[in-house]
Every structure is written in C-alpha cells, then in structure tokens.
Amino acid sequence: MKKAAFLFFCIILVFLISCTQNRGEKGMKGKEIADSALTEEFEVEEFSEFMERFSLEESFQLQRIKFPISVIVPDTGNEGMAPIREVIGRYDWEPLDLTYDSTYLTRPYDQYYQVVRFNNDTAVVEIRGIDNGIYADYYFELIDRKWYLVTLYEASF
Known part of the structure; x- marks a missing residue:
C-alpha cells in the first residue's frame, strides 16, 4: 500500500511540474508577442x-x-x-x-x-x-x- 501511495504521489508531482513549466513557456511566448507589438507600434516606417x-x-x-x-x-x-x-x-x-x-x-x-x-x-x-x-x-x-x-x-x- 505504501508503494502505491508513493507511486501516486510521484505521478501527481510530475503532472504538477509539467503543467507549471508549460504555463511558464506560454507566458514567455505571450510576453514576446507583446514586446514585438510594442516595438512595431513605436517603429518609424522606412x-x-x-x-x-x-x-x-x-x-x-x-x-x-x-x-x-x-x-x-x-x-x-x-x-x-x-x-x-x-x-x-x-x-x-x-x-x-x-x-x-x-x-x-x-x-x-x-x-x-x-x-x-x-x-x-x-x-x-x-x-x-x-x-x-x-x-x-x-x-x-x-x-x-x-x-x-x-x-x-x-x-x-
């Protein structure tokens, strides 16, 4: 029973870590898009x-x-x-x-x-x-x- 509880805990931990990393990557992509939009907004046309x-x-x-x-x-x-x-x-x-x-x-x-x-x-x-x-x-x-x-x-x- 202890092995099953430990295995369940490890699966939950891996799931939470992967979700947190994915959310961080999405946040970075959103920030990059916002930064490029700001750059374009202030850029003078050649x-x-x-x-x-x-x-x-x-x-x-x-x-x-x-x-x-x-x-x-x-x-x-x-x-x-x-x-x-x-x-x-x-x-x-x-x-x-x-x-x-x-x-x-x-x-x-x-x-x-x-x-x-x-x-x-x-x-x-x-x-x-x-x-x-x-x-x-x-x-x-x-x-x-x-x-x-x-x-x-x-x-x-």
Missing part, C-alpha cells in the same frame, strides 16, 4: 520600403495619400502653361510609379534623374529631366510614424 510599396500597390497608394490632395500643375488651357493649383479627389487620382532605375538617366529618350531629400519628418522626391522638360516634386510627410503623400508640384511640359 521611407525606401514605403516607396517601393507605394509605387507597386495601388490600394496602398490610395491609403497613403491625404485626399483631397492639393497639387500645382501647368495650366494646359493657358498658352504659357502657367502653374495653377488644383485639388484632386480619391476617384480622380491616377496611380504614380516612383520607382527609379539608374538606366533612366542614360536611355535614348525621356532621360531623368530622381533624388530624395529628407528634412526631419518630411521627404521630397525630386524628378528632373535632362533637356526634355520633365520637372516634378512629390512631398511626403511622416504622420503617426507612417509616410503620406501630402502635395505635389508637377511642372513638366
């Missing part, structure tokens, strides 16, 4: 990653533009094409592709270069043509640790 997704995914682009967006574009109705301010709504927006490849600088036609300038929580993507009239600036702003297109200046002709 501009290069944002630009790649902004250029490739139309739905993402529409989410990351502050509509209605105020833009400055050439007045095609005016002979001198003087710049005018327009407001573009979500449904009038045409998707942008701001990906840049260094071959754009050496191709036979529509050559241009692209530069990104940063200042604190803003970024300007400048596109300048080489002897072809391409000229555009796209203004992005960091809002709640995410990048948004807030305005643009398009003076190409």
Whole structure:
C-alpha cells in the first residue's frame, strides 16, 4: 500500500511540474508577442520600403495619400502653361510609379534623374529631366510614424 501511495504521489508531482513549466513557456511566448507589438507600434516606417510599396500597390497608394490632395500643375488651357493649383479627389487620382532605375538617366529618350531629400519628418522626391522638360516634386510627410503623400508640384511640359 505504501508503494502505491508513493507511486501516486510521484505521478501527481510530475503532472504538477509539467503543467507549471508549460504555463511558464506560454507566458514567455505571450510576453514576446507583446514586446514585438510594442516595438512595431513605436517603429518609424522606412521611407525606401514605403516607396517601393507605394509605387507597386495601388490600394496602398490610395491609403497613403491625404485626399483631397492639393497639387500645382501647368495650366494646359493657358498658352504659357502657367502653374495653377488644383485639388484632386480619391476617384480622380491616377496611380504614380516612383520607382527609379539608374538606366533612366542614360536611355535614348525621356532621360531623368530622381533624388530624395529628407528634412526631419518630411521627404521630397525630386524628378528632373535632362533637356526634355520633365520637372516634378512629390512631398511626403511622416504622420503617426507612417509616410503620406501630402502635395505635389508637377511642372513638366
């Protein structure tokens, strides 16, 4: 009888120890998930990653533009094409592709270069043509640790 009681006690002890260890592992996993969520919450979005997704995914682009967006574009109705301010709504927006490849600088036609300038929580993507009239600036702003297109200046002709 003493052997049976001792064996029963050992089985209960092993069961309790294994349950306690399992609960500790689950607690650690939950803590790791919470820590990673906190890190993501305070992490500022990388501009290069944002630009790649902004250029490739139309739905993402529409989410990351502050509509209605105020833009400055050439007045095609005016002979001198003087710049005018327009407001573009979500449904009038045409998707942008701001990906840049260094071959754009050496191709036979529509050559241009692209530069990104940063200042604190803003970024300007400048596109300048080489002897072809391409000229555009796209203004992005960091809002709640995410990048948004807030305005643009398009003076190409």
